[in-house]
Amino acid sequence: MSSEKHFYITTTLPYINSEPHIGFAAEIIKADVIARYRIQRGDSVFFNTGTDEHGLKIYQKAAELKMPVQEYCDLYSAKFLPLKDKLNLSYNKFIRTTDPGHQKAAQEFWRRCEAAGDIYKKAYKVKYCVGCEMEKTDSELENGRCPLHPDRDLEIIEEENYFFRFSKYQDKLLALYERHPNFVRPDSRLKEIKTFVANGLQDFSISRFKEKMPHGVPVPGDESQVMYVWFDALVNYISTLGWPEDYDRSGNFEKYWPALQVCGKDNLRPQAAMWQAMLMSAGLPASRQVLVFGFLTANGQKISKSAGNGIDPLALVDKYGADALRYYLLAEIPPFADGDYSEEKFRERYNADLANGLGNLAARVSNLLEKNKIETALKVDLKDPGIKVTAVEIEEKMADYRFNEALQAIWDKLRDSDEILSRTAPWKMSDQKEIAAVLKPLAQDILNLACLLEPFLPAAAAKVQAQFSATQVNKGDVLFPRLT
């Protein structure tokens, strides 16, 4: 294809005050499916992720560990790197908000907002919970304490900070949502953000007093202040493309912006409202779309960093493999709703669909081909009538990012194949031609399905494609060993 389309997708950047957890794994896996799907369709894809490294919590944590803060950042940022191989991710950029290029970009972004008249200084006095890294209004407090961190004293912050004129952008944001009814997915989240914006916006603080908290991007033209972590962090979505100077001479900002941004539902406001207002202020185009995913619970309980009931995605991969984890998170959990993780359900789903479903069918067909010495030499053909319906269905589902339903379409087809195989029972036949007439279309379907499966389960898809495109298909190894 000569008319190559550019497509940019980015995850949120996880904050490095803890290890990677399953919620982020779910987010980045979904982003990876979208990225791989676009790559498969011939788009040129820029897929960004990275780490968010500024702010008070990190400053304090480094101090706790008696570590220079940059050393802490290097150490913790590096904990996110293994996700790429372990989860089999296709991202091609990993940005850190402590990267010099990013910091320069954040400063330039600040200057543009300032030039637009959207940054001003204001005396500021507020109760602040360090645990939440958040200001607290009185209505949010219980007995004068943060309900989430009742063991910590609230800090009273009293200083002059810079503020961003968020309130100025109310109408423009509402106009943006009107113009692009798909700007935020799903609809319920769009409705939520519309209501929020329509109810009125308050300017928010975007800097901190350097003497108290030096770990941030310096505010241009004011030695005494650093940027509040969120202001600089959001800029990563464009600094990663080389904005503003195109310092890597890639032309990536021109080619790829605006982004499809994915995030968890807690990030709706920063992504869909604050960041969009910031872009407007800096005179840049709005994001392409914001996908807001649900949250995971673990065994029905809320996962929280403080409660320590997190699930280590890397341990799961070591135990079951990347495809197994990807499959569970994509097939079992509806993409935009909350879902639950439990090892029992994980194992159940693995056995039912991967071992007994895909794996067993591939074993049945490949074994019969090998035993009967039937040569096939098949090639992927998505126009094949046997697969067309499924291919179209996946296209429809993927247009709405309904990964679970797309996978369901593939598994419906696998089930059909199992049924055909049982009904025709080629193992009872003696005529080789007759046997081949039954097996060949089934093998072709499996090969085609493996191609369609590539964005979801890249490793298994590659294995099955290699197996079923051989001249003489052999049974080979068990694809997904049954768990006992």
Added chain:
RNA sequence: CGCGGGGUAGAGCAGUUGGCAGCUCGCCAGGCCCAUAACCUGGAGGUCGUCGGUUCGAGUCCGACCCCCGCAACCA
């Protein structure tokens, strides 16, 4: 009157414009014996949160209420 999402078979979920309650897992009984004790067929199991209303007819529309769960300016 802060905002939002839910309550449908033992579990997890679908149910489009109101028209005989479905799917997956699990369970039971058959079949098959190529396959990873897998696969195929059939079956049991639900007064669709409660009360009231509209209607020939309500899981679906309207009203009130009960119960869960998130969010509430930044934990994905």
